[in-house]
């Protein structure tokens with residue numbers, strides 16, 4: 001099987017520099033959930049660290065602990081999915097920053113982490129209703145957090161939220177709630193060092209959303225928003241490409257050995273072109289283990305074909321737009337059995 005996801009770490013480095021310039025003086029927290037959006041956690045965090053990234057958004061405690069093991073002590077690692085006592089113990093042992101969006105979790109963190117004085121970032125629900133303390137419950141939660149902070153059971157280190165980034169008006173309303181929540185914290189004598197609510201789109205486009213930290217994943221991998229500005233306009237480059245080799249040429253058709261089992265969506269058959277040594281070629285059909293292409297002059301067994309991404313006619317988001325989804329979905333569905341290669 002020749003299918004591979006080839007990741008260009010130089011492009012990652014350029015994207016990281018671009019993001020840093022754009023969000024400065026705020027700090028970029030590189031989000032690395034879902035195995036760094038399918039690109040492979042370890043090489044991504046190592047290179048980002050070499051480029052000066054010192055905050056990582058890891059999603060869950062297990063991933064956070066992996067980042068700690070890879071990079072050591074001079075980074076901050078934020079996690080915001082803590083489902084069990086074991087997750088909390090893992091996160092505290094790895095000295096992670098914990099996103100806390102409900103009262104029960106606050107008590108659990110204080111109980112399980114007391115000796116370590118875990119660093120907590122309190123989350124206000126500003127409308128997404130994923131998790132987060134509801135505005136009407138915020139004053140009580142803040143009062144309790146202040147007690148626990150004063151008692152030394154935990155340290156309130158941040159205040160944060162997550163916004164939809166789908167419309168400016170909704171984001172503005174969310175930001176109002178966020179600012180009010182921060183005032184409540186200030187009034188309770190807790191003035192956390194770090195405020196954060198923006199991800200890629202708002203972090204890039206809307207300076208007033210940047211605060212102290214901007215949690216950017218997609219843009220670092222060069223994945224632009226579906227229906228939004230292009231990569232050129234953003235100054236970002238896709239860093240990954242799904243690639244496979246020609247395994248047979250029969251008359252009008254060339255066959256490459258990557259298919260839906262490897263993560264290429266079946267419905268793109270007939271909808272996209274791919275990059276070949278003879279120029280773009282049309283995808284006729286995606287089968288479970290292979291893809292049928294319209295052959296190009298000079299098509300030969302062994303030639304590499306870029307299915308999507310860097311140096312292919314279509315980026316992950318281009319492909320996603322044809323399927324009414326988002327570029328992240330195309331990137332993260334590349335199967336773990338597809339080798340990741342780095343250049």
Ligand SMILES: *Cc1c(COP(=O)(O)O)cnc(C)c1O
Nearest residue numbers: 031162199200215216217218219
């Ligand atoms: C995934 C995620 C991000 C990053 O979003 P991008 O749009 O990929 O930059 C930021 N914050 C939270 C809470 C997330 O889950």
